[in-house]
Amino acid sequence: MRSIVSFYFCYLLCLCLGIACVVVVSIWNSQWRGGFAWDGSALQFNWHPVLMVTGLVVLYGNGAVLYRVPLTWGQNKLPWKLLHAGVMLLALLCSIIGLCAVFDFHNANNTPNLYSLHSWIGICTTALFTTQWVMGLAGFLLPCSPMSFRKLLKPAHVWMGGCILILSIVSCISGINEKLFFALKGTTNGTEPYGNLPPEALVANSLGVLIVAFGLVVLKILSNQKWQRSEPTSEDLGYSPLLQDNS
Amino acid sequence: MRSIVSFYFCYLLCLCLGIACVVVVSIWNSQWRGGFAWDGSALQFNWHPVLMVTGLVVLYGNGAVLYRVPLTWGQNKLPWKLLHAGVMLLALLCSIIGLCAVFDFHNANNTPNLYSLHSWIGICTTALFTTQWVMGLAGFLLPCSPMSFRKLLKPAHVWMGGCILILSIVSCISGINEKLFFALKGTTNGTEPYGNLPPEALVANSLGVLIVAFGLVVLKILSNQKWQRSEPTSEDLGYSPLLQDNS
Numbered sequence: 007m008r009s010i011v012s013f014y015f016c017y018l019l020c021l022c023l024g025i026a027c028v029v030v031v032s033i034w035n036s037q038w039r040g041g042f043a044w045d046g047s048a049l050q051f052n053w054h055p056v057l058m059v060t061g062l063v064v065l066y067g068n069g070a071v072l073y074r075v076p077l078t079w080g081q082n083k084l085p086w087k088l089l090h091a092g093v094m095l096l097a098l099l100c101s102i103i104g105l106c107a108v109f110d111f112h113n114a115n116n117t118p119n120l121y122s123l124h125s126w127i128g129i130c131t132t133a134l135f136t137t138q139w140v141m142g143l144a145g146f147l148l149p150c151s152p153m154s155f156r157k158l159l160k161p162a163h164v165w166m167g168g169c170i171l172i173l174s175i176v177s178c179i180s181g182i183n184e185k186l187f188f189a190l191k192g193t194t195n196g197t198e199p200y201g202n203l204p205p206e207a208l209v210a211n212s213l214g215v216l217i218v219a220f221g222l223v224v225l226k227i228l229s230n231q232k233w234q235r236s237e238p239t240s241e242d243l244g245y246s247p248l249l250q251d252n253s
Numbered sequence: 254m255r256s257i258v259s260f261y262f263c264y265l266l267c268l269c270l271g272i273a274c275v276v277v278v279s280i281w282n283s284q285w286r287g288g289f290a291w292d293g294s295a296l297q298f299n300w301h302p303v304l305m306v307t308g309l310v311v312l313y314g315n316g317a318v319l320y321r322v323p324l325t326w327g328q329n330k331l332p333w334k335l336l337h338a339g340v341m342l343l344a345l346l347c348s349i350i351g352l353c354a355v356f357d358f359h360n361a362n363n364t365p366n367l368y369s370l371h372s373w374i375g376i377c378t379t380a381l382f383t384t385q386w387v388m389g390l391a392g393f394l395l396p397c398s399p400m401s402f403r404k405l406l407k408p409a410h411v412w413m414g415g416c417i418l419i420l421s422i423v424s425c426i427s428g429i430n431e432k433l434f435f436a437l438k439g440t441t442n443g444t445e446p447y448g449n450l451p452p453e454a455l456v457a458n459s460l461g462v463l464i465v466a467f468g469l470v471v472l473k474i475l476s477n478q479k480w481q482r483s484e485p486t487s488e489d490l491g492y493s494p495l496l497q498d499n500s
Contacts, residue, residue: 118448118450121447121449123433123458124430127462172422172469179423179427180426180427182370183371200368211373215374225416225419226412
């Protein structure tokens with residue numbers, strides 16, 4: 007009982023921090039960065055932080071902890087499995103559109119792509135996430151997936167899930183830090199310099215702190231053994247993952 | 254047996270990646286950033302990345318996985334506990350001297366301190382690490398520490414240990430990314446711009462990739478239940494942590 011109460015406390019914290027991340031990244035880019043467009047301008051770039059934080063961090067983190075919600079344990083796993091896959095697909099689509107926004111912006115302004123460490127880590131994260139989603143679909147949703155493959159895949163899927171979240175956090179923090187140095191250059195571009203910590207810097211730095219806090223709460227939920235859904239033994243497992251929804 | 258072989262494979266990987274991180278960060282700062290000094294110049298700043306990567310990532314990560322080495326399991330825990338505390342103290346000292354290097358450099362050049370997101374996350378990481386070390390000393394090494402405190406502290410100590418490593422990785426990646434944008438400005442400071450990916454950028458970006466790989470291998474070792482030292486039951490535990498070294 008105490009374990010369930012502390013789970014729901016963590017889960018509530020995770021939901022609140024997730025909402026706060028989406029709100030703060032949207033306010034930052036709409037109020038201080040001039041809003042949004044899809045025309046190759048800096049306003050197109052603004053979709054990048056909003057979509058990456060919303061997709062790769064908040065939706066991804068919420069999709070990851072779905073199976074830990076005790077409410078779902080006594081029930082048929084299939085609807086939750088489809089919801090998990092659906093939320094992750096939405097997260098993946100946000101991330102891909104978020105990447106398109108920055109590639110388009112760079113190409114329109116003759117800026118090279120994929121040179122910074124931020125971009126290297128970010129592109130690896132999205133590539134790993136895409137692989138993870140496709141492997142998850144193949145292993146846990148396609149009816150033709152053999153049991154031996156699912157048994158092999160599951161620990162790797164769980165482990166890789168945590169790694170992708172850590173990489174997402176690393177990508178977001180390095181990206182926000184980089185953006186603030188570009189945007190708040192002082193007299194060079196007529197802004198108050200980052201070093202003076204103007205309101206925009208405080209808001210975006212706080213966004214970074216919220217992202218880190220959200221990520222650590224999600225990893226806490228994922229790592230707690232007591233909060234894991236108890237799975238049936240291998241004898242109970244049927245062959246077809248989609249029809250017999252135990253994996 | 255298979256579990257022990259795979260542990261030693263991961264441990265070897267962890268050692269090799271750790272050595273590679275220290276070698277690459279040293280080469281980057283000695284060959285491309287002009288070497289080291291303690292005179293308030295940019296050469297003093299160069300101690301910052303070297304000491305943070307060596308202390309907060311490599312020594313810290315190696316100190317964290319010490320108890321997982323199967324070689325140590327059948328033995329008296331006390332020497333390993335002292336080694337763990339010693340390695341962590343060395344890691345902490347490196348981090349603190351690494352912070353002094355950057356504060357001194359900033360002060361000598363009238364640059365503000367603690368404004369960037371990188372610095373916010375970095376200072377929180379070192380503060381948490383200091384708290385963790387002091388709490389660890391108080392709980393697990395001081396003979397007067399009550400058993401109830403140790404039982405309460407242990408899961409928090411293990412969990413916080415992983416969080417600090419994640420925060421260290423986030424700090425290092427955002428810091429390397431920031432440094433490369435400062436250092437490789439193109440015509441502004443007579444360098445080949447970061448966007449052209451000159452050799453220095455390739456080396457420092459690769460350092461970032463090595464740090465992430467090292468961190469994930471350490472977290473893999475820490476999270477594997479099979480590789481955890483089996484602890485005696487609470488009945489076997491003595492009162493004094495320093496003399497009866499079971500905690």
